Amino acid sequence: MKITVNDLQKINMEPQTVTEEIMQNVAVVLATPKYSVPLDRGLGLNMTFLDNPVPAAKVLAIGDIMDAIEEAEPRVRVTDVDFLEDGMIGRLVPVVEVELIDGGQ
Numbered sequence: 186m187k188i189t190v191n192d193l194q195k196i197n198m199e200p201q202t203v204t205e206e207i208m209q210n211v212a213v214v215l216a217t218p219k220y221s222v223p224l225d226r227g228l229g230l231n232m233t234f235l236d237n238p239v240p241a242a243k244v245l246a247i248g249d250i251m252d253a254i255e256e257a258e259p260r261v262r263v264t265d266v267d268f269l270e271d272g273m274i275g276r277l278v279p280v281v282e283v284e285l286i287d288g289g290q
Contacts, residue, residue: 188261189282190215203260207285210258215250215279228257242277243268250279260286 188204190211200206217229230253234245251263265282 188285189280204285207258207260207283211254211261211281211283214253214257215281219253229253239270239277246277246279250281254281254283258283262286 188208188211190208196212196216197205197209200209214229219229219231220226222228230246231249234242234249237245246268247266250266254261254263261283263281264284267280267282269278269280270276271278
């Protein structure tokens with residue numbers, strides 16, 4: 186089963202199923218800057234891609250997104266990373282497709 190998640194989705198803080206819980210965890214990783222969580226400084230995305238030109242930022246962000254998600258949520262494998270772009274302000278929104286490993290169990 187493949188799931189697509191991006192950081193603009195409403196994060197469900199009361200998941201009812203394992204799949205919703207996994208989607209919540211992936212969305213939290215995408216929305217969290219690394220070093221911003223006091224008791225888990227390694228959670229989230231390294232923001233080194235900020236202030237780079239969009240093509241360079243995409244390349245830098247893809248590897249970090251894959252690593253961060255697979256480290257924080259071992260029940261998924263990242264199969265694709267793409268971006269929604271807002272060219273007016275230069276904002277990139279990651280859109281990640283993940284595959285549940287062994288049904289997410």
